[in-house]
Amino acid sequence: MRDVHVPPAPPSRRSVLKSALAVGLVSLLPPGLSSCTAGDRPDTLTVAGGEPGGFYLEFSTLLAAALERHGVARHATAVPTGGSLDNLAELRAGRAAFAVALADAATQQPGLAGGAEIAAVGKVYENYVHCVVRRDSDIRDISGLAGRRVAVGQPGSGTSITTPRLLAAAGLATSADAATPAPGTTAVENLGLNDGIAALKAGTVDALFWSGGVPTAAIAAATKEVALALLDLSALLPELRRRYGGVYDRVLIPEGSYPGVPAVWTVGAPNLLLCRRDLDGATVERTVQLLVHNAGELIPQSTLGVQFLSAETLINTAGVPLHPAAAAAYRELHG
Numbered sequence: 184m185r186d187v188h189v190p191p192a193p194p195s196r197r198s199v200l201k202s203a204l205a206v207g208l209v210s211l212l213p214p215g216l217s218s219c220t221a222g223d224r225p226d227t228l229t230v231a232g233g234e235p236g237g238f239y240l241e242f243s244t245l246l247a248a249a250l251e252r253h254g255v256a257r258h259a260t261a262v263p264t265g266g267s268l269d270n271l272a273e274l275r276a277g278r279a280a281f282a283v284a285l286a287d288a289a290t291q292q293p294g295l296a297g298g299a300e301i302a303a304v305g306k307v308y309e310n311y312v313h314c315v316v317r318r319d320s321d322i323r324d325i326s327g328l329a330g331r332r333v334a335v336g337q338p339g340s341g342t343s344i345t346t347p348r349l350l351a352a353a354g355l356a357t358s359a360d361a362a363t364p365a366p367g368t369t370a371v372e373n374l375g376l377n378d379g380i381a382a383l384k385a386g387t388v389d390a391l392f393w394s395g396g397v398p399t400a401a402i403a404a405a406t407k408e409v410a411l412a413l414l415d416l417s418a419l420l421p422e423l424r425r426r427y428g429g430v431y432d433r434v435l436i437p438e439g440s441y442p443g444v445p446a447v448w449t450v451g452a453p454n455l456l457l458c459r460r461d462l463d464g465a466t467v468e469r470t471v472q473l474l475v476h477n478a479g480e481l482i483p484q485s486t487l488g489v490q491f492l493s494a495e496t497l498i499n500t501a502g503v504p505l506h507p508a509a510a511a512a513y514r515e516l517h518g
Contacts, residue, residue: 223465224254224255224256224257224465224466224469225256225257225280225463225466226256226257226258227256227257227258227259227260228247228250228255228256228258228259228260228280228281228466229247229259229260229261229262229273229278229279229280229281230243230244230246230247230250230259230260230261230262230279230280230281230282230283231243231261231262231264231269231270231273231274231278231279231281231282231283232244232261232262232263232264232270232283233263233264233265233266233270233283233340233395234263234264234265234266234337234340234375234376234377235263235377235401236376236377236399236400236401236404237266237376237393237395237396237399237400237401238308238310238395238396238399238483239264239266239270239283239395239454240261240263241396241400241483242283242307242308242396242481242483243261243262243281243282243283244261245480245481245482245483246259246261246281246456246481247259247260247261248480249473249477249480249481250470250473252480253469253473253477255466255469255470255473256466262279264339265337265338265339265340265375266284266336266337266339266340266341266342266343266375267283267284267285267288267289267339267340267341267344268284268288268338268339268340268341268343268344269339269340270282270283270284270457271284271288271289271301271457272339274301274457274458274459275300275301275459277459280458280459280462280466281304281456281457281458281470282456282457282458283307283454283455283456283457284341284454284455284457285310285341285344285345285394285452285453285454285455286306286430286452286453286454286455286500286501286502286503287341287344287345287348287427287430287431287452288341288344289301289303289455289457289501289503290430290501290502290503291344300459300460300461301457301458301459301460301503302457302458302459302460302503302504302505302506302507302509303455303456303457303500303503303504303505303506303509304455304456304457304458304467304470304471304474304505304506304509305455305456305471305474305492305497305498305500305505305509306453306454306455306456306496306497306498306499306500306501307454307455307456307474307481307492307497308396308454308492309432309434309451309452309453309454310341310394310395310396310451310452310453310454311394311395311396311397311434311436311449311450311451312342312345312349312392312393312394312416312449312450312451312452313391313392313393313394313395313399313402313413313436313449314349314390314391314392314413314414314416314449315380315383315390315391315392315393315402315411315412315413316383316389316390316391316411316412316413316414317383317386317389317409317410317411317412318410318411318412318443319410320389320412322389322390322414323414324414324415325349325350325353325355325414325416325419326353326355328350328353328355328369328389328390329355329366329367329368329369330364330365330366330367330368330369331364331369331370331389331390332364332369332370332371332372332387332388332389332390333346333350333369333370333371333372333388333389333390333391333392334371334372334373334374334378334379334382334383334388334390334391334392335347335350335371335372335373335374335392336373336374336375336379336392336393336394337373337374337375337378338373340375340394341394341452342375342392342393342394343373345392345394345450345452346371346392347371348423348426348427349392349416349419349423349450350369350371351426352419352422352423352426353419355367355368355369356368356369357369357370357371358370358371359371359372372388374388374391376391376393376395376399376401376402377401379391379392379393380401380402380405383405383409383411384405384408384409390414394452396483397436397437397440398440398441402441403440403441403442406441406442406443406444407442410443411441411443411444412444413436413441413444413447413449414447415447415448415449416448416449416450417433417448417449417450419450420432420433420450423450428502429501430452430453430501430502431450431451431452432450432451432452432453433448433449433450433451434448434449434450434451435447435448435449436448436449452501453499453500453501455500455501455503456470456474457503458470458506460506462506464506464507464508464511465508467506467508467509467512468508468509468511468512470509471497471508471509471512471513472512474492474497475492475497475516478492478493497513498513
């Protein structure tokens with residue numbers, strides 16, 4: 184199986200990541216942030232994030248702070264949203280300069296080919312699909328979701344795109360009638376991370392799908408109240424790739440990511456930092472430099488090493504075109 188990503192043990196991964204970025208990359212990209220003057224930087228930059236308790240908002244908050252700290256903008260803020268689709272809408276409406284989004288959400292949007300109005304700044308990390316069930320349930324694999332009630336992500340989230348694809352790849356029909364799902368049918372409810380966790384704890388849904396970083400803080404917190412398990416989704420990968428191309432990978436959620444939860448293989452999708460194609464080139468170039476020079480500032484403290492902030496992986500944007508200024512900065516970086 185190609186494109187397998189297995190995060191190493193948490194402590195070494197984090198230390199190796201930081202040292203590689205600090206030692207190996209800083210010397211490759213010519214200094215640029217220091218040349219930013221008060222007259223040529225935007226007054227305000229907004230980063231569209233995600234749900235509280237999720238990785239998007241954690242990363243976006245760190246990025247906004249770094250954009251301001253290093254003078255890319257006078258002021259920068261991260262705003263909570265419903266997720267990938269909401270973030271793409273924020274970009275298109277001009278309410279955000281940057282946004283994080285799943286590659287599968289970005290590539291399904293109209294107008295991305297050729298002269299796209301939305302462009303990539305870089306691939307910033309991998310998203311891991313979690314299928315969370317209660318440990319005291321009898322659900323052992325995704326086929327066990329037939330006849331069950333499942334939280335599939337709130338409208339506007341990338342999870343709401345990925346989950347129906349997973350269920351279809353598993354051969355499961357879906358219904359919006361959560362009260363009495365028909366035999367062989369999975370009843371779906373559009374619940375986001377926090378509402379989905381509450382429903383799982385209350386027993387009003389049998390499973391929760393979530394696409395995010397490892398660990399996701401809200402899921403980790405929930406394990407203190409109820410014993411949880413994760414389903415292996417990796418067997419769905421061949422069918423997902425047959426239907427949707429190579430945007431999905433086989434990835435491992437390591438043991439220790441969540442208390443009492445063993446390692447499990449699942450489906451991953453690249454998470455991209457996006458901007459409007461008409462965002463000024465100087466701001467985009469300085470943001471690329473920030474991703475490379477100051478990557479260690481952009482790793483949430485809770486992470487177990489799922490970041491992809493490296494010279495090689497930043498440019499792997501899953502078919503979403505790079506902003507011209509970002510492409511130029513990476514060409515200079517790579518020589």
